[in-house]
Amino acid sequence: MSAEVAYKKIFGKPESLKDVPTHYCPGCGHSVAHRLVAECLDELGIRGKTIGVPPVGCAVLAYNYFNFDMVEAPHGRALAVATGIKRVHPDKVVMTYQGDGDLAAIGTAETIHAANRGERITAVFINNAIYGMTGGQMAPTTLLGQNATTAPGGRDPRLHGQPIDISRMLAVCNGVVYVERCALTTPKDIRRAKKAIKKAFQVQLDDLGFSLVELLSPCPTNWKMTPKNAWTWVKEEMIKTYPLGVIKDTTGYEEKK
């Protein structure tokens, strides 16, 4: 770059993210999701009053990457742990960051009831349609026909049931104010995801109720694809079962174009 022109940094590492390399696979959506959450916390200026609960899953070590207070929860119980924290510190921002097994399998009861109670908590839900950390078993969100180590030959509706749409199930609860599903694929999708996450935190700051952002995320390793193909697969296949968009919005916020 030429030395005469002054340059302003417009994109760098957010303060809410520690400056360490992550252990995530090449092409994994977690790193992008972490960055988006961190950017939102920075922009809202709430890093110093945020307490997070990571999942059990690939992101179990999220406390090594996120630069704010965190406490580990048993698998699936993050939203119950978050409820306990929020009741002690109602003035702080409490969030969970969970995968599909954590939020929609073992944690289903804790998820539904925290949402139903309208806890002022923000849940970031990473849906990659597979169990990553344990090596590729079927998730509740695995698509029909999709291969998994515990559904060899592909998910069969008679044997394994249909993929679950927990976001739409939660939208039925009156305590839930905002649910949106986004994807971590193209830059445009990623920017939309960031807007959704920021709005979800704003819901908590405005004491409106429970908010959740579902992020369709690639898992090249367990889908046995290249990162590029994985990112395409999210866009072309996953959204057939999990269409993107706002699932519930009773915030009353005006959408800025």
Place this chain on the structure above:
Amino acid sequence: MPSEKMLMRGSHVVGEAAVRAGCRYYFGYPITPQNELPEYLSARMPEVGGTFIQAESEIASINMVLGASAAGGRVMTSSSSPGISLKQEGISYMAGTELPAVIANMMRGGPGLGNIAPSAADYFQATRGGGHGDYRTPVLAPAGCQELVEMTSLAFDLADKYRTPVMLLGDGLMGQVMEPVTFPDFLDLEKLPQKDWTLDGCEGREPRAHYSMLLGQQGELYHHNMHLQEKYDLITAQEQRWETTSTEDAEIIAVAYGTAARIVESAIENLRDEGSRFGLFRPITLWPFPKKPLREQVQKVRKVAVFELCAGQMVEDVVLSVGERAEIYFCGFPGGIIPTPADASEFLRSVKNGDNKVGRRIEL
């Protein structure tokens, strides 16, 4: 100043004692025979500016306890035997993460759904960790409503002092009886020692993270376990509690805790009238079990009679403490049966006569 004497049900006593001991967060789920405790706290907590949530399950409530504890609150939950089984995962995590809390178990008949009658068959579960991994939790076993007051308060203090979950062990009978009690004054929350490890947002300091997973290759989990063991050694050295009744001139020492101890106490009084000299050794901390004190009491006698409201659990700790120094006899009532002092007297007489009519000798 302490309250005046009042007549109160055991379950309510625990609630009031907890609130006076500074507990401001309760998360629980209904299960007989302790429903009166969450019901009491659902009204009492808002009065003192605390929080009460009836959670969707015992699992959810122990995890809310975990979160509230990490956030710095004095927090408790309660349940009864099957519900305590559900909480074991959370308790193990809290032990590993070193988070304080009080868990009250009003024991009932088991295993499985069992019945709703009082029992004391959760001794192993309470004293041997209960969940997975190498951990212990202090276990306090009061024997009546006034002691429930003291033990509830002590439970919170021990939990904070050692950063550990603490089990308060009662039973359905203790939860239901009404006895006269006095309560201490409300604890001044400002005067409690400050916790410098809690999560309240990292403004102005480095972020904190609490977790129990230690994957490091340099033996991090091993060292953490060693640290926990040192803590448990310290608790064992400093926090044993027990009580003796009529042991100075006793020919035979009975060992019992909780409600069973009160039954034995009545039996011993009646037997003294007959001219038989029995004494009672009553552990108050079941973990750490008062091994040496029991061993010392047993020095003067040839026989020890263990009386439990279960099929035989504390008796193993008695064996560990006493060994071959005395003959050990056991009589137990599992399945929610409450024996009378007459039942206990029959057992103690049988031990004295050596006729094996009631109970049995424990062969080592």
Place this chain on the structure above:
Amino acid sequence: MCIEVCPSNRIEMDNTLNKKGYYPARFKENPKEGEKDCTGCAQCATVCPEVAIEVYRAE
């Protein structure tokens, strides 16, 4: 992923291995005749999973 999304085609694969055993991406300095320059659109940084890219714009 950055290589895929850059509209000005300013990024290419490095042909040296980095510490983790991968061929990382590398910014192409000094655009040649007829090639577009970096516009600072930050699409690359948006998709980068490693937050490895910093973007500067001329003021």
